[in-house]
Amino acid sequence: MQFRLKTSKATADRLxxxxxxxxxxxxxLARIAVALSLKEPQPVSPIVKDVSGLEFNxxxxxxxxxxxxxxxxxxxxxxxxxDEDYFPVLFNxxxxxxxxxxxxxxxxxxxxxxxxxxxxxxxPGGSD
Amino acid sequence: xxxxxxRITNIGAFYGNFDFDLRTFNANxxxxxxxxxxxxxxxxxxxxxxxxxxxxLAYGYKTESVPYFDKISSKLNSYAVKNRENKFQVIxxxxxxxxxxxxxxxxxxxxxxxxxxxxxxxxxxxxxRILSSQEKDIFQTKLREETPPQLLELCLFDGEKVxxxxxxxxxxxxxxxxxxxxxxLDLFENLETDLKTYLKQDAIQETLSSDxxxxxxxxxxLQMLNKQRAxxxxxxxxxxxxxxxxxxSLENSEKQFEIHGGLLKEQRDSxxxxxxxxxxxxxxxxDKNRDLISTLLPFALxxxxxxxxxxxxxxxxxxxxxxxxxxxxxxxxxxxxxxNLTRKGVILAQKETAAASEALYTEFLGLLSIESSEPIHRAxxxxxxxxxxxxxxVNQFDPKEISDNIKRNAKMIKTxxxxxxKINENxxxxxxxxxxxxxxxxxxxxxxLLHRKEQLNISRSDLEEQIQKVTNTYLKLKEKLIHSxxxxxxxxxxxxxxxxxxxxxxxxxxxKLQDVEIEAARMLQLLFRKELFVVRVFIHPETFQLKLFxxxxxxxxxxxxxxxxxxLLLLSTIWAMAHCSxxxxxxxxxxxxxxxxxxxxxxxxxxxxxxxxxxxxxxxxDSEIDEEHYKLIQPAVVSTYTIEYNTQKSTIEVGKxxxxxxxxxEDNSHAISS
Numbered sequence: 001m002q003f004r005l006k007t008s009k010a011t012a013d014r015l016x017x018x019x020x021x022x023x024x025x026x027x028x029l030a031r032i033a034v035a036l037s038l039k040e041p042q043p044v045s046p047i048v049k050d051v052s053g054l055e056f057n058x059x060x061x062x063x064x065x066x067x068x069x070x071x072x073x074x075x076x077x078x079x080x081x082x083d084e085d086y087f088p089v090l091f092n093x094x095x096x097x098x099x100x101x102x103x104x105x106x107x108x109x110x111x112x113x114x115x116x117x118x119x120x121x122x123x124p125g126g127s128d
Numbered sequence: 129x130x131x132x133x134x135r136i137t138n139i140g141a142f143y144g145n146f147d148f149d150l151r152t153f154n155a156n157x158x159x160x161x162x163x164x165x166x167x168x169x170x171x172x173x174x175x176x177x178x179x180x181x182x183x184x185l186a187y188g189y190k191t192e193s194v195p196y197f198d199k200i201s202s203k204l205n206s207y208a209v210k211n212r213e214n215k216f217q218v219i220x221x222x223x224x225x226x227x228x229x230x231x232x233x234x235x236x237x238x239x240x241x242x243x244x245x246x247x248x249x250x251x252x253x254x255x256x257r258i259l260s261s262q263e264k265d266i267f268q269t270k271l272r273e274e275t276p277p278q279l280l281e282l283c284l285f286d287g288e289k290v291x292x293x294x295x296x297x298x299x300x301x302x303x304x305x306x307x308x309x310x311x312x313l314d315l316f317e318n319l320e321t322d323l324k325t326y327l328k329q330d331a332i333q334e335t336l337s338s339d340x341x342x343x344x345x346x347x348x349x350l351q352m353l354n355k356q357r358a359x360x361x362x363x364x365x366x367x368x369x370x371x372x373x374x375x376x377s378l379e380n381s382e383k384q385f386e387i388h389g390g391l392l393k394e395q396r397d398s399x400x401x402x403x404x405x406x407x408x409x410x411x412x413x414x415d416k417n418r419d420l421i422s423t424l425l426p427f428a429l430x431x432x433x434x435x436x437x438x439x440x441x442x443x444x445x446x447x448x449x450x451x452x453x454x455x456x457x458x459x460x461x462x463x464x465x466x467x468n469l470t471r472k473g474v475i476l477a478q479k480e481t482a483a484a485s486e487a488l489y490t491e492f493l494g495l496l497s498i499e500s501s502e503p504i505h506r507a508x509x510x511x512x513x514x515x516x517x518x519x520x521x522v523n524q525f526d527p528k529e530i531s532d533n534i535k536r537n538a539k540m541i542k543t544x545x546x547x548x549x550k551i552n553e554n555x556x557x558x559x560x561x562x563x564x565x566x567x568x569x570x571x572x573x574x575x576x577l578l579h580r581k582e583q584l585n586i587s588r589s590d591l592e593e594q595i596q597k598v599t600n601t602y603l604k605l606k607e608k609l610i611h612s613x614x615x616x617x618x619x620x621x622x623x624x625x626x627x628x629x630x631x632x633x634x635x636x637x638x639x640k641l642q643d644v645e646i647e648a649a650r651m652l653q654l655l656f657r658k659e660l661f662v663v664r665v666f667i668h669p670e671t672f673q674l675k676l677f678x679x680x681x682x683x684x685x686x687x688x689x690x691x692x693x694x695x696l697l698l699l700s701t702i703w704a705m706a707h708c709s710x711x712x713x714x715x716x717x718x719x720x721x722x723x724x725x726x727x728x729x730x731x732x733x734x735x736x737x738x739x740x741x742x743x744x745x746x747x748x749x750d751s752e753i754d755e756e757h758y759k760l761i762q763p764a765v766v767s768t769y770t771i772e773y774n775t776q777k778s779t780i781e782v783g784k785x786x787x788x789x790x791x792x793x794e795d796n797s798h799a800i801s802s
Contacts, residue, residue: 028422035426067511075437113534120527123428
């Protein structure tokens with residue numbers, strides 16, 4: 001079972017910038033980023049070669065929601081995933097893509113509160 | 129004054145102790161005769177008497193100065209000095225009539241040599257009592273006043289100076305200086321001088337008007353100063369009132385400050401509380417927001433996927449159940465079910481059982497069928513529960529709450545800012561501030577007032593000091609004025625006294641001088657060989673110039689007189705003055721008869737000497753008074769001395785005889801009898 005994750009340099013920079021802008025910690029930002037990536041219909045490219053950025057502990061990143069993330073990613077892939085596939089491979093891939101998306105969102109929103117409001121607008125309506 | 133005894137020790141040529149008895153008895157026996165050749169030391173005797181009497185004054189020095197001691201030094205016996213003897217002195221015994229009482233004085237003036245410097249010591253014994261230094265001073269002053277050296281200068285007659293005296297008009301100044309003493313007019317002159325000094329000291333005449341002016345000025349100054357003081361006092365009172373007013377206003381302001389400040393403080397506190405509450409609420413809200421964002425937002429964002437996960441998991445569960453049912457049930461089970469149901473009469477068609485059970489089984493299985501068949505999650509029961517829980521939470525998650533919270537947060541921040549603004553504004557513009565300003569102003573005013581008060585106090589005390597000073601000056605001046613007013617009278621009186629005194633002096637002098645003129649003329653007539661050559665002697669009462677007139681009232685030029693005649697003239701004049709003053713003065717004639725011819729000598733011995741009072745000391749050479757004249761004078765002689773310089777012994781030998789003319793035994797008998 002893998003417990004560590006290393007981001008790319010670009011992702012690390014983005015997370016740091018976003019942390020400065022929003023006051024949210026990198027792990028929270030990473031979770032939001034992953035969620036944003038999951039929303040994208042296109043499949044994610046699982047190949048992340050650059051690992052010179054931040055190093056996360058798995059516990060810090062997913063914490064008590066580890067299975068939820070695995071279920072979400074599995075559901076998104078529509079296949080049963082090995083633990084290895086889920087973490088760090090696909091999680092990392094979603095993190096890379098999600099950070100770009102989040103950065104984009106922030107740049108669009110202009111401030112953290114607007115960012116949050118915009119993100120809230122992205123929540124799908126209805127419940128079951 | 130009368131000399132009784134003269135003792136000389138180591139003075140001049142007198143080496144050793146010498147003792148001369150100078151006592152005489154009456155006008156008929158009034159001569160002490162000293163005989164000595166030129167240079168024997170006769171003049172030393174004359175000088176010794178002068179020195180004993182007057183000390184420095186004998187040589188015209190007022191104090192014991194260096195020149196005086198130089199003079200003394202030259203008078204000390206050189207042989208004694210060489211022998212380092214340290215006893216140089218002159219002792220003069222004399223009698224004075226004071227307050228109708230005859231007092232005997234012994235004047236002992238001695239000198240001591242100490243390393244080239246001379247010290248003088250004077251001892252005065254009055255009636256065998258040594259006088260204290262104070263009494264000595266008094267005596268000396270009295271002696272000087274009553275018998276000034278000038279007077280004695282005339283009496284201690286130095287014949288060698290006589291010719292000079294007449295031709296150089298020294299006689300006039302001698303006369304001038306001695307006349308007033310002789311005739312007791314110096315008393316008046318002294319009085320006049322004193323009065324003048326008194327007037328000058330008080331400067332009454334000059335200061336009178338200026339003092340009055342000054343008093344007026346001082347009065348003005350005083351008035352002005354008093355006015356100033358009154359102003360200051362008025363201002364002081366005003367300031368006191370102002371200070372009181374200010375104080376009460378200050379107290380009032382402070383009271384109000386307390387009241388208003390208290391109220392305002394409550395307001396302010398409530399605002400701050402409000403602000404704090406809002407801030408707290410905002411913080412809690414934002415924390416909750418952050419919590420929601422941290423935990424649920426990512427999942428809410430993929431809510432749909434989460435639903436899919438949920439459904440997939442349910443399906444997977446169903447599939448599992450179906451699989452289980454398939455494994456547990458077969459078609460025969462449904463045959464049993466149909467047979468049982470037919471037997472119980474629930475259904476009636478017995479013959480179609482087989483076909484019916486097959487159909488029933490197929491339908492039953494169909495009922496359980498689902499679309500998907502491939503499992504994705506293979507979730508455990510716990511994992512399923514987890515997903516359900518998250519799903520429920522996400523479902524309950526209201527994004528509106530967060531956005532509302534964000535909006536509320538913005539509002540709250542604004543509110544807080546407003547409240548803060550309010551507080552600041554309150555702090556800045558409230559009545560409190562006004563009051564504070566009032567208080568500060570009042571305090572400043574108080575300080576300024578107190579400062580002014582202090583200043584006024586200082587000015588006032590200054591002024592009072594000044595007033596005191598001016599008042600003192602004023603009073604003093606006034607007193608002086610009063611005094612001077614009195615003095616004005618005194619001035620007038622003094623002036624009158626002065627005039628009277630002067631007039632009296634003038635008249636007296638004139639009268640006395642007339643007497644002197646008459647007496648001098650008479651004496652001259654007696655003495656002069658050319659009988660009636662001089663009929664009248666005139667002495668000018670102011671210049672004291674002496675003029676002689678002959679029988680035809682023509683002035684005789686004094687210069688035309690012979691040396692001898694000049695001497696006679698001088699002798700006559702001095703005698704006349706002494707005679708007219710009625711003072712008892714001893715006459716000492718030094719080389720009295722030197723220039724006179726036999727006739728004139730004879731007439732002097734016969735006429736002048738008997739008229740010369742109680743004591744005549746004659747210092748004479750053997751040619752002046754020769755044997756013939758000695759016989760003439762002898763009846764009047766009390767004692768005789770012959771002094772002779774002994775070159776071998778370097779001192780003087782004294783014999784109690786007059787040269788070889790007298791019988792020493794006879795002289796001795798005279799001495800003994802006296």
